[in-house]
Each structure stands twice: as structure tokens, then as C-alpha cells.
Amino acid sequence: MKKEVLKNFRVWIPRIIAFGAIFVFMAIMEPSFFAAANFIEIIRSVSVYGVMSCGMLFVVLIGGLDLSMGSMAGLCASIMFTIAQTGANTLSATLLGFVVALGVALAVGWLHGFFITTLRIPFFVVTLATKYILYGAIPLITSGTYIYVRGGTPIDKIGTSRIFDTIPILVVYFIVIALVTWFVLNKTVFGRRIYAIGGNPTAAGFVGIKVFKNTNVAYMLCTAAACIGGVILAANNQQAGTTTGNAYEGMVLMAMIVGGINLAGGQGTVSGVVFGALIIGLIQNVVTFMSWGDYLKLVQGVIILAVVIVSVVMHTRTVRGKSRKAKRLAAEPQE
């Protein structure tokens, strides 16, 4: 028990250091960073990344990746906004729009699973292809323009309401979805199966887990999260179109990597995802705050590459260390 607490603490040390470093840096460079309005801004962007990252976690845990998340988000938002607008923005039309968008997302998720499991095509090729297909489909739905919503409509309430008139409602969606993800992964059979498949698909199959079926479900959960993320993003911006959610998969991937989720599958926690989303939201905010916008992509690229390399090197080291320790233990009794 004590060991468990210690282990958890060890995971949190680098995270706290990362937060501290960013805050100290900003305290020196730009004290106005600490204004309440800016923190609300950070919470807003973090919430969208966080919702999408929770969905991606399922797919990454089984050793896959969904590169179509950004396009999926944009497409779902466009579908919902179009239907809501055709129905004069009534509550029922908005709900119908959301249901249709979610249905499309689930169908695409199932197709991902079908191509990846049944046809055995590498996941990055499948999701890269659907990324472009979905991106190309957005203008067909919105007829090439942006769809705006006015204040007071149900969509507007979904995106821009505030709790106690201060905290954006988006953070509620994030917290709810993070809790649900945590519950599903840790307290349900399905969650344990996901970890098992990610750890070793062959072994999981031998144990009697239906690998194909669970993989399909994981991809469907991922696209569903992309749908929700896209809808709340577009509702918050009060517009949906081609640029909605564009290239968000890069940010989600970064949240995964920074959050310590093993891209090879089988390892990763919801707390890591939450932390990852917080850090990338912070970094993005810092970069725009310092008006280094041109270097945002460069900074992101450096961080992604550096963290991936470090985590892989650390992993091989621990594996080597463990095998060395095992050898030593095996050798000792004979002496």
C-alpha cells in the first residue's frame, strides 16, 4: 500500500515540476498572465482537448491511434448545426442534430474498426484516409460556408453558459467525461479487456476476449468523443465549418504523449490524460500570450518528439534494468 502511494507520487513529481516551471516562467515574463480572465480562457481550451483525449485514450490503450479526430469533430459539428438551423434552432431540432451527428460518428468508428481488424489494414493508414474523406465531406454539408448561431439558441446555451456567471460550462463536460472514462476503464469488465488487448492482443485472444469486437467498440467510443468535443467547440465559437477542429488530432496526440500514455498500448491512465490536456492548454496559452504564434507549431513539434524519445529510452532502460535484476536474483542462490 505504501509502495503504491510512493509510486503514484513519483509519477506526479515531473508533472508538478512542469506546472511550476511554466508558472514561474510566466510570473517573471508576464505577470498579467495570472488574470482570472486568462485562466477561464485556459479552462475553455483545455476542456475541448480533454474531452477528445478521453476518447482517444481507449484507442491508444489498445495500441491504435485515430488521426481523423479533428475532421470528425468538424464534420459532426457541421451536421448538428445544419440540422438545427434547418429546424429553426428549436430544442428538438438541436437534439435531433446531435443524435444524427453522434450516429454518423459511431458509424465511422465502426468502419475504422472493420478496416483495421477484419481487413487488417494498419490503423494509421485507415484513419489518415478517413481524416481526408471527412474533411472533404464538411463543405458538402455546410455548402462551403460557415454556419453561425445567434445567442439565446439551445446550441449557444450548450457552449457559452457559465456556472455562477464565471466558470465556463465546458469544464463540466470535461469533468463528467473524464469521470465516466475513469469508471469504464477501471471498474468495468470492458475497461480491463481494453488494457488486456493493449498489453498483448494474442494473449488476450487466447484468454477468450473478443479482440475484434472490443477494438471496434474502442474506435466507436473515440469517434463519439470526437463528436462531443467538436460540438462543444463549435457551440462555444458559435460557428461550425471547415476549420472547426482542424488539426486537433495533433493536440490530442500531444496530450497523450505528455500525459505518459504508452503509444504502443496497454499503459496509461485518465489522470495522465487530464494532466496532458492541462499542459498543452497551458503551453498554447503561454505561446499566444507571449505572441510567439509563429513558433507554436515548432514548440509543439519539439515537445512531442522530445517526450516520445525520452519515454522510449526510459522504457527500454527499465526493461533492461528489470531483466538485469532478474538475472542477479536467479544467480544469487547458487553462491
Add this chain to the structure above:
Amino acid sequence: MRMKSQSIRRLVAVGLVLALVVIFAVTTPTFFGMRNLSILLKDSAFLGLIACGMAFPMIGGGIDLSVGGIICATGIICVHLSYDFGLSGYVIILIALVIGAAFGLINGIIVAKVGLTEFVATLASGFLFVGLGRALVFKDAGGRAVTRSISSDSYLSFGKNPLWENGLYLITVVWIVVAVGLYIVMKKTKFGLYTYAIGSNDKAAKMSGVDTTKIKILGFIISGACAGLAAFLVTANLTSSPAALGDGYEFRAIAACVVGGIMLGGGKGDTINALLGALFMTIILNGIYKFGLDSTYVYIIQGLIILLATAFDSQFAKFAAKRRLKEQRLSDITPASAS
């Protein structure tokens, strides 16, 4: 003697290209005009170059998702070299090759030495290269991004005018030279042979004494160098370097390789497959524009092509395996009459 499944697959690719040619020749009477053909060959040169380079990591069982980023970064550096330093185009083309190769070397080291899987490594480094390109973009005094056009004659000579009237462009010539060179490398050198060995079975190749680290790094260097070369030629053709340069090229190159018949698992195909695939993709994209379809259909059609081609390949591999098994059984029954 029955045909090898690999030759069947190549015939399928040739058939696809021929079918497209027939369709467009019937629908557009100017298709076989010299002007149209030379422009078609020019357009397929960029994609063809990238696909020929990408063939090496793909045959080695990997993939290179960073070529779009390499084109973005190298292209902007090329324009900087011409605009800020006034270098000649012939010097810049060599520098572009070196820069692309250096980016490829980074990929290779991350994959082969550090031990990341190909797609994670090149996806991550692709982000880095795109970021580098965006950071280097031209800015005016107010800090806003602007585009600068190239004025150097030697630079523009690669893409602006054909070598003779309605004839080949210099871009096409460069492509053909590189493609032939890479074909020889792939088929006639030890490096090419080892690449096939790694793609077929990484572990077996290593146990047979192949230096897999070196071969993998070399494959990525070739892919990067081809992308660098393509970046130079793309900017020479566009006469400037837009910020979104190279966006989606990795995707198109993978599509070209897959349609042409280079299997995703590795070990099969060669640069001729990449060449055929690049022709197919270019003809179909030109056709889309020619029929006046909206540019968003380009994305949808490219995506569908990749999905259909890979689905076909996976079913074709099953069919080929079944056929091999059947042949084996036949030869078991009648060993004497096998030849």
C-alpha cells in the same frame, strides 16, 4: 509456368492507369495533345519523386509520414536561399537534397537507433518539420506572414518553361533520372537486396548478419532526399512558397505507393510500382479538376482510393496465400512432373 502474384498485382496497376487514360482520352479530345501530356508528366513528377523515395521505407516494412513536413521546411529554406542570398538554382537544388537527406537522417536515427516505431517517429518529426517551416516563413516589418516570389532565372528554369515547345519540362527529366537511378539501387545493389530482406522478415535479416540499423537509416535518408528535391521543384513550379506547402503530400505519396502495388507490410514492390501509382493519382486528380468538380472532392476521392486499394491488397494477399498452398499440395502429389 504460372505468373507470380507480384506480377499480377503490377498488371492490375497498369490496367488501372490504362483504364483512366482511355476514359479521359474518350471524354476529352485534347488529352493526347503534346501540351497536355507534358503538363501531366510535370504534375506527376512531384508526387512521383516523393513516392519513389517513400518506396524505400515502405519496402523496408515501415512508412515515412514526415515527407509533408520535410517539403514544408525545405521548400521555405530554398526560397530563403534564393531570395535572401541570391544563390543560383543549381546550387540550391544540391542544398535541398542535402537538407532533405539530413531530415531523413534524423528520422532514421530516431527509428533505428532510439527504437521508436516508424509511424510514431515520423509523425512526431513531421510535426517538428512543419513547425520549422512555419517559423521560417517570410514576414514583413509588422511581423505578418507574406509570400515572396522567386526571381532567379536558374531557379525558375526548372518549372516555368518546357525544354522545347510543348515538350518535356526539366522537372520531368529530373524525376526520370532519379527514378531510374533508384530502380538500379533497389535491384542491383546490396543495399536494395537488404531492404527487401528487412521488409520480408526483420528478425531473420538481422540474424543473417544484415546491419538493419544502417539499412533502415539509409532508406529514410533516400526518402528525405527525394522529398527535399521535390520541395525545390514544387517551389520552382509555384514560383513562391505558400505557408501550407507540403500539406497532405505524405498522404498522396502513400496513396500512390499503395495503388501502384507496394504492400504496406513491406518486402514487395519496387519504384516502378510507385511510378505507376503516381501517374494514376495525377491523372485522376487532373480529371477531377477537368470535369469541374469542387476541390473538396479531391480529398474524398484520395481517401477512398487509399481505403479501396488497401482493402483490395489485403484480400489479394489472402488469395495469393491460398493459391500458394494449393500449388504446394499439387507438387506434393506429383513431385516428378512439377517441372
